[in-house]
Amino acid sequence: MTSREDEALARAAVTALTDQLALTPKPGLPDPSHRDHNTLRWSAKALTPGLAAMSAAARRTGEPTPGLRAELGAIGRCTEHSVGLAGGGHRGALWTLGLLVAAAAIEPxxxxxxxxxxxxxxxxxxxxxxxxxxxxxxxxxAAGARGEARAGFPHIRRAWAVLADGTPRPQSRLNALLTIMSTLQDTELLYTAGPTGLRHVQAGARRVLEAGGTGTAAGAKALTALDTDLHNRGWSPRGSAGLMAGALFLDALPATAQPAGTRTPVRGTAARRATGSIA
Incomplete structure (x- = not known):
């Protein structure tokens, strides 16, 4: 049985996902102009019961045990089925948000x-x-979704730092997404575009950041060019989208519940250096 706290965490996670969907322009990813945008928003809401159940399971268990991992997996598969009936999508986001919601229920x-x-x-x-x-x-x-989680979601933590750099929304959110894209070994891109395509996308994201980010004229121009390029090629960095939703979820947690010692506001070139390079 879920509590108000579990339902609140689930709603915060779904809001983070729909906020990610609302970002525009998102290079290679669905935004409000996309024909499937309303379907994706609707199916995102179908995650709510499953995420609340994951939170409840974690709260009841109280620690990250093998039994909890098995229970979260079972809930996740049931939730995938419900999301499929509602229009589909969000598999990567479900993995990321499910783990984060469960973790927040145990140790916020x-x-x-x-x-x-x-x-x-x-x-x-x-x-x-x-x-x-x-x-x-x-x-x-490539690390993939499992490797990212087992490393403690480094790309989410980097994006979360960018969200604190003082840049107004939505530019800070787009910069955070590009920070993820600039180094993530996105397995969806590897599948559709191969290693050369992945490096092409990473380089395009870095060009936007090196031009000053999406809040500058040069950065906005580079972002538009990257968006057009990826849509024309049919390349979609879906792994980055799911991790961005995770960063927005962390950002939405109350200040008293946000992870301690993991966030240092970064600005300008420091924000770009924070991305590192793992690809």
Whole structure:
């Protein structure tokens, strides 16, 4: 049975996802001008019961055990089915937000670290057939969604720092998304565009940031060019979108519940240096 706290965490996570959907222009990703935008917003709401159930399971267990990991996996598969009936999508976001919501229910001031501890356990009930992401991880050595979680969501933490750099919305949110795109080994891009395409997208995101970000004329021009390029090529950095929703979820937590010692506001070139390079 879910509590008000569980339902509040679930609603915050879904709001983070719909806020991510509302960002525009998002290079290669659906935004409000996309024909499927309303369907994606509707199906995002179908995540709410499952996320609340994940929070309740974590709150009841109280620690990141193998049993909790198995229960979250089972809830996640049921939620995927419900989302499919509502229009589909959001699989990567469900993985990310489910772990973060569960972690917030256990230890709200250590969310990424607690999510890392949950993700460290295998999901023994998961289907044995390989997914796109796991296939690309095996082929190219990319971390993938599981590797990102098991590392404590470094890209979410970097994006979250950018959200604190003092830049007004929506520019700060777009800059945070581009920060993720600039280094993430996105397995969806590897599947559709290969390593060369992935590097092309990463370089395009870095060009926007190096031009001063989306709040400058040069950065906005580079963003528009990247958006047009990716849509024309049919390349979609979906992994970045799911992680961006995670960053927005962390940003929405009350200040008293935000992870301690993981956020240092960054500005200008410091924000770009914070992205590092793992690709």
């Amino acid at each position: 001031r250590e969310v990424p670290a607690t999510a890392k501890r949950i993700a460290a356990h295998p999901d023994r009930g998961a289907p044995r057939r390989p997914s796109r992401g796991s296939s690309m991880s095996a082929k190219y050595g």
